[in-house]
Amino acid sequence: MRRFPWARAPDVRIRGVAIEDTFAEAFGMRAARVIITARDPRWAAEAAREMTGFATSVIACKVEAGIERELSGSETPDGRPGVSVLLFTMDADSLAKRLIERIGQTVLTCVTTACFDGLPNADDRMPVGRSLRVFGDGFQGSKVIGGERYWRIPVMEGEFLVQETFGRVKGVGGGNFLILGESDDAALDAAEGAVDAMRGMPGVVLPFPGGIVRSGSKVGAKRYAGMIATTNDAFAPTVRAVTASSLPDGVNAALEIVLDGVDAPSIAAAMRAGIDAACRPGVHSISAGNYGGKLGPYHFHLRQIMDGSAAA
Amino acid sequence: MSDAVTLTLRTTVSRRLEAESITPDAFGTLGETAIARLPLWDGPHTVPLGDVFDVRGGPSSRVRVAGDLAMVDALGAGMTTGELHVEGSVGRYVGTRMAGGQLRVTGDAAYGAGLEMSGGLLDIAGNAGDRLGAGRLAAARGMTGGEIIARGNAGAEIGATMRRGTVIVLGNAGPRAGTGMIAGNVIVFGSAGNDPGRFNKRGTIIVFGGVSVPPNYQYDCTYRPPHVAVTLVYLTSRRNLSLDGAAAAARFRRYSGDMAESGRGEILARSDEQ
Numbered sequence: 122m123r124r125f126p127w128a129r130a131p132d133v134r135i136r137g138v139a140i141e142d143t144f145a146e147a148f149g150m151r152a153a154r155v156i157i158t159a160r161d162p163r164w165a166a167e168a169a170r171e172m173t174g175f176a177t178s179v180i181a182c183k184v185e186a187g188i189e190r191e192l193s194g195s196e197t198p199d200g201r202p203g204v205s206v207l208l209f210t211m212d213a214d215s216l217a218k219r220l221i222e223r224i225g226q227t228v229l230t231c232v233t234t235a236c237f238d239g240l241p242n243a244d245d246r247m248p249v250g251r252s253l254r255v256f257g258d259g260f261q262g263s264k265v266i267g268g269e270r271y272w273r274i275p276v277m278e279g280e281f282l283v284q285e286t287f288g289r290v291k292g293v294g295g296g297n298f299l300i301l302g303e304s305d306d307a308a309l310d311a312a313e314g315a316v317d318a319m320r321g322m323p324g325v326v327l328p329f330p331g332g333i334v335r336s337g338s339k340v341g342a343k344r345y346a347g348m349i350a351t352t353n354d355a356f357a358p359t360v361r362a363v364t365a366s367s368l369p370d371g372v373n374a375a376l377e378i379v380l381d382g383v384d385a386p387s388i389a390a391a392m393r394a395g396i397d398a399a400c401r402p403g404v405h406s407i408s409a410g411n412y413g414g415k416l417g418p419y420h421f422h423l424r425q426i427m428d429g430s431a432a433a
Numbered sequence: 434m435s436d437a438v439t440l441t442l443r444t445t446v447s448r449r450l451e452a453e454s455i456t457p458d459a460f461g462t463l464g465e466t467a468i469a470r471l472p473l474w475d476g477p478h479t480v481p482l483g484d485v486f487d488v489r490g491g492p493s494s495r496v497r498v499a500g501d502l503a504m505v506d507a508l509g510a511g512m513t514t515g516e517l518h519v520e521g522s523v524g525r526y527v528g529t530r531m532a533g534g535q536l537r538v539t540g541d542a543a544y545g546a547g548l549e550m551s552g553g554l555l556d557i558a559g560n561a562g563d564r565l566g567a568g569r570l571a572a573a574r575g576m577t578g579g580e581i582i583a584r585g586n587a588g589a590e591i592g593a594t595m596r597r598g599t600v601i602v603l604g605n606a607g608p609r610a611g612t613g614m615i616a617g618n619v620i621v622f623g624s625a626g627n628d629p630g631r632f633n634k635r636g637t638i639i640v641f642g643g644v645s646v647p648p649n650y651q652y653d654c655t656y657r658p659p660h661v662a663v664t665l666v667y668l669t670s671r672r673n674l675s676l677d678g679a680a681a682a683a684r685f686r687r688y689s690g691d692m693a694e695s696g697r698g699e700i701l702a703r704s705d706e707q
Contacts (some may be wrong), residue, residue, distance in 0.1 A: 199662040200681050235659045240664055262635065262697070264618065264660045265597065267667045282659035 133424050135397065140405035140423050142149045145297045145392070146411035147419035150179075150209040151216045152292030152383050153247070154189070154239030157228055158203035162191060168234045169204035171355050176208070177329045180338075180350055185209045185221040186379050187295060187326025198237045199282075203286050205239055207326045216289055217247040225253050225284065229274070235282040240383075243288025250283040256338035293419050296380035298390035299337070299356060299408040300399050305374040307403025309333075312376040318398035324387030334377040337410060341426075354408070372405045385419055393426050435490035438468065442500025443487055449524065453507045454482060457515025457534055461494035494534075503543070511617060512553070521707065525562070528555040531579065544588070545579040549574075550598065554670075563588035563607065566600040566619075576600070576617065577596045589626065592619040592645055595627045596635065611638045614698060620664070622676070633691045633698035639664075641680060641703045650690030655704050657684050 133140040157172070159165035171190050176186035179292055185208070192203040208223070210216040228236045236250075254261045254272040261274045263285070271335040300315065302308025316332035319325065327333075337356055342348035353358050355367040358374040368375065378395055382388035396407050438460045451474035460468055468491050469483025482488070486498075494515030498508065504523040509517045513533040522540030529548040537548075541559035547566045561583040567590055568575030575594035586604035593609070595617040602619075608626035611619045614636030619629075624642035631647060638644075639661060665681050668674040685701040 198666055199659060200663065200666045235663075260537075264637065266662075266664050267671060271663065273658075273660055279654070279656040280659055383510065408561065 126147055133427070135400040135427065138404045140243075140396070140402035140427055141406055143409050144411055144414070144423065145295070145299075145409035145415040145421040146414060147293050147385075147388065147421065148211075148417040149293040149419070150185075150292045150294035150381065151213050152240075152290050153208045153216055153220055153287055154293075155206045155208065155220070155224065155228075155287065156192065156197060156203050156219070156237040156239045157206060158192075158197045158199050158201040158235050158237070160201065160233035162286060163242070164231060164233050165202055165204045166191070166232035168228045169206050171231065172223050173328075174221075174227075174325075177334075179209070179211050179294075183210065183215065185326075185328040185379070186223075187328045187332075189323070189326055190321040190408070199235055201235075207292075207324075207381065207383065209292055211294075212243070213289060217249065220247060220249045220287060221252045224249060225256070229276070229281050229283070231254065232278055233346070235312070236284065238284045238287040240288030240290055245288050246286035247288040247289050248285065249287045250285040253283055255411055271323060290383060292381065292383050293385050293388055294381040295417060295420070296382060296392060296421055297410050298378055298392055298396055298399075298423065299410060300376045300378070301356075301368065301372040301405045301408060302376070303372045303403050303405055308374040308376045311399040311401050311404045312378060314401060315378055315395035315399040319378070319380070319391045319395040322387070322391045322394060324383040325391040326382075327378065328381055329379055332378060335426040336381055337375070337377040340412065340416075356408075365392065367408070368381045369405060375408075377410065385421075388419075389421055389426050392421060393421075393429070395428060396423065434684055435493050437495040437497055438465075438491045438493050439487070439489040440469065440482075440486040440531070442483060442497045442498075442502065446485065446504040447503065448475055448504065450485065450505050451507045452482075452505050453510040455496070455498065455517070456509050456510070456512040457496050457517055458495040458511075458513055460491055460496050461515060462492050465489065465491045473597070479621060502542075506543075509534075512536065522559065527557075528553075528581075533579075537628070541585070542583075546583075547576060547579070548602075549576060550579045550581065551577045552579040554579065554672075557581070557583045557585070559583075560585035561587040561591070561602070561606070563590055564593060565591040565602075566595060567591065567593035568595070574615065574628065575588060575613075580672075586623070587621075592638075593638070594615065595619070599664075601674075603674070605642065611636055614638070618664070622680075630691060630700050632694055633695050635697045636684070637699050637701065639685070639701045641669075643679075644702045646688050646700055646702060647690070649692045650688035651692060651696075653687040653689055655684050655686050657682070658687070661685065661701065664666055 173186040189205040197203040250272040259273040274281045337353040338350035342351040354364040446533045456472040470565045472479035472480040499520040533553040544562040547555045566576040587601040589607035592600040594613040595614040599618040605623035606621045610629040614633045616635040625644040688700045
């Protein structure tokens with residue numbers, strides 16, 4: 122069939138939900154994977170939840186973090202149950218600082234835990250355990266096991282074990298898609314379904330509460346010069362009449378899913394699973410946030426992702 | 434170029450021979466004829482390797498040696514790379530000053546296996562003699578890296594004066610294990626003989642069977658050392674050791690010592706308390 126450049130792109134729908142012909146624009150970040158183990162899954166999860174708290178956006182939290190997945194004893198360096206956590210920052214130096222702060226305050230303090238690097242093949246290493254060891258006030262010791270150095274820091278419960286260095290890789294932050302619902306309930310049901318489908322997928326975390334963002338933002342502000350980010354009024358239904366709205370007729374709520382990943386293919390795979398799960402009755406369409414392609418080097422085109430033909 | 438070099442003993446060796454020339458490093462660049470010309474030491478005299486061994490293959494850094502080598506010393510001495518597989522028992526000083534590669538012995542190893550080793554893996558399927566992974570007598574420093582596994586029992590003074598690395602004995606160890614240790618690990622899955630860890634500075638001696646802790650060590654607590662769990666996972670997953678499943682969850686009595694030194698060394702003795 123002959124294609125004309127002025128012809129409109131064909132309508133793409135999944136179970137009746139329109140997939141807009143747009144793309145999510147994402148940025149390069151620095152990523153680390155931390156493996157937290159404990160006597161039982163409860164305490165590994167406690168430490169992981171603390172570690173990933175207040176880590177939704179680098180705008181104010183300095184780091185974005187989330188739980189990647191739970192690990193069985195056969196997947197961890199000490200044979201105990203664990204949790205894999207991914208952390209992301211905008212630059213390399215601050216990632217090391219955030220790891221030292223967060224491991225020191227949320228894992229070192231949590232009973233029965235130990236902390237390991239989850240990126241052993243990364244050449245770029247951060248001296249995390251080497252910095253934390255001084256909490257031992259000279260009573261700490263180290264052990265080299267299989268070529269890796271671990272620090273043993275004496276604590277009131279016994280010993281906290283932390284790997285000397287953690288790997289750092291170039292990751293991708295800000296992958297996203299928007300669920301435009303006919304009602305607030307429909308949008309939330311779809312978003313919850315999307316999150317359930319994406320949770321546990323390798324190499325990806327959803328840093329916002331429950332994996333869902335209701336306060337999507339735009340860069341800068343229309344009225345307040347000092348604001349780095351303000352509400353994404355183009356997708357806020359209550360101001361549809363007084364702003365240049367991007368909401369189609371019949372849409373009464375929009376929710377955003379934000380993804381950070383260790384690489385673009387991981388994000389594309391998770392977006393594919395999430396969007397597919399979100400396409401359900403009550404959802405008008407799926408869109409995505411971008412800045413016209415001028416800011417972020419990673420472009421996740423929704424239609425290409427859904428037909429499996431491209432990743433960023 | 435061949436897949437491996439195979440040395441087969443031609444006759445029984447009745448006098449001690451020193452075979453420092455048998456290393457994957459040397460064989461990796463030499464052909465069959467050149468390998469056969471390499472010297473073995475019979476006291477002050479040299480003997481061509483080809484007079485003692487039938488040589489097949491080369492160059493290759495994968496070496497297989499077969500025969501009763503109990504009178505052949507220093508196999509793999511100073512090797513830095515490749516694989517040396519010895520089928521049978523070996524004499525003294527196997528893998529001494531070894532810095533890399535893998536050296537496997539299917540039989541027993543006599544005195545001084547892995548002496549002053551600094552890297553690589555020495556895996557002995559049978560028993561090991563005295564001073565496994567130790568230093569030369571009166572040397573200030575013994576083993577400085579790498580791993581030694583003795584799957585049978587081991588003799589006296591294993592890991593003596595070691596600075597770094599790990600010596601693992603799946604059976605029992607003789608007396609004075611870890612004497613003069615500076616740092617590193619000695620792990621004994623059976624029992625350890627008398628007087629372990631004398632003059633130990635910062636080394637770790639882990640004993641899963643019985644151990645009589647010397648009086649110059651002081652009891653700290655009974656707990657689950659997290660680094661022991663990591664070590665066990667490493668040994669089972671990377672070194673194919675099949676270990677007692679309960680070992681990973683075991684508690685250990687921790688003793689600090691030698692108090693005549695800095696007291697920063699430790700003996701971890703598996704406890705029956707759960």
